Amino acid sequence: xxxxxxxxxxxxxxxxxxxxxxxxxxxxxxxxxxxxxxxxxxxxxxxxxxxxxxxxxxxxxxxxxxxxxxxxxxxxxxxxxxxxxxxxxxxxxxxxxxxxxxxxxxxxxxxxxxxxxxxxxxxxxxxxxxxxxxxxxxxxxxxxxxxxxxxxxxxxxxxxxxxxxxxxxxxxxxxxxxxx
Numbered sequence: 026x027x028x029x030x031x032x033x034x035x036x037x038x039x040x041x042x043x044x045x046x047x048x049x050x051x052x053x054x055x056x057x058x059x060x061x062x063x064x065x066x067x068x069x070x071x072x073x074x075x076x077x078x079x080x081x082x083x084x085x086x087x088x089x090x091x092x093x094x095x096x097x098x099x100x101x102x103x104x105x106x107x108x109x110x111x112x113x114x115x116x117x118x119x120x121x122x123x124x125x126x127x128x129x130x131x132x133x134x135x136x137x138x139x140x141x142x143x144x145x146x147x148x149x150x151x152x153x154x155x156x157x158x159x160x161x162x163x164x165x166x167x168x169x170x171x172x173x174x175x176x177x178x179x180x181x182x183x184x185x186x187x188x189x190x191x192x193x194x195x196x197x198x199x200x201x202x203x204x205x
Contacts, residue, residue, distance in 0.1 A: 042095040044136070046143050049091045051083030055098035056091055063101075063126035070163045077191050078159060078184035081105055081123040088147040092127070092140055100127035102140040104148045104156065113182050114157060120148045122158035125167070137170055145174075149198050156196045159185045168192060175200075 049056055068074055085105040092100035102125040108118045122144060127136045148156055157179070160167045176194035185191040 044139065045093045045096075046139065047091050047093070048088050048147070051086055051089055051103075053089070053091060056089055056101050059091075059098060059101040059126055059128070060124050062128060063124060066126075066129075067161075071161065071190070077161070077188040087120055087151045087153070088144065089124075090140055090143055090147075092136055094131060094136070099131040100136050100140055102126070102137075102144050104144050104151075104153070106151065106153065107157070108153075111182050113180070114155070117155060118153045119155050119157060120151070120153040122156055125158075132166075137167075138174070141170070141174055145196070145198060154197070154199050156198060157182065157193065158195075159191050159193050162190045162192060171196075175202075 064076075067076075081103065085107065087104040087106050089103040090101060091098055092102075103123045104120040105123055106118070107114070107121045109116065111119075122141070125137060125140060125144075127140070145156070156176075158171065158176070159181070160171065171194050174196065176196045179193050179195045180186070181188065181191050181193045185193055
């Protein structure tokens with residue numbers, strides 16, 4: 026269940042069209058379709074159906090954002106509250122970024138960055154102090170995005186600890202010097 030649904034409309038770049046970010050339920054059809062497309066792309070990149078960690082569910086969902094351009098769903102991203110699930114993250118309020126995705130034809134326009142900034146804002150309002158995430162070594166564009174947003178590498182955690190292709194990152198949401 027989504028606590029609130031809001032829309033923010035601005036152009037990410039002049040060539041992006043009318044960009045809208047909306048909080049939707051985990052089972053929203055466009056969100057499901059985009060997450061399925063992401064998983065298909067990852068299967069092609071990594072050559073396997075195996076996911077390194079447990080697939081996310083709506084449990085602990087802070088927010089699932091749906092990004093549309095000119096009314097067409099092209100991207101999504103979520104934060105789950107994982108406070109207390111992994112001892113290596115300590116006892117403070119921690120969220121995990123899940124399923125960040127922008128369809129290939131809409132990339133290169135700053136849309137993933139826009140989703141991430143809104144995820145950061147929503148996580149902060151929810152009371153989370155830190156975010157963690159996992160990506161893979163076959164996703165250099167994702168690594169570049171996360172590093173440009175101020176994320177730093179951490180040891181792989183949970184189910185990702187044994188996966189040599191996983192790369193884990195963290196961001197301190199209380200650090201006011203974090204890049205925008």
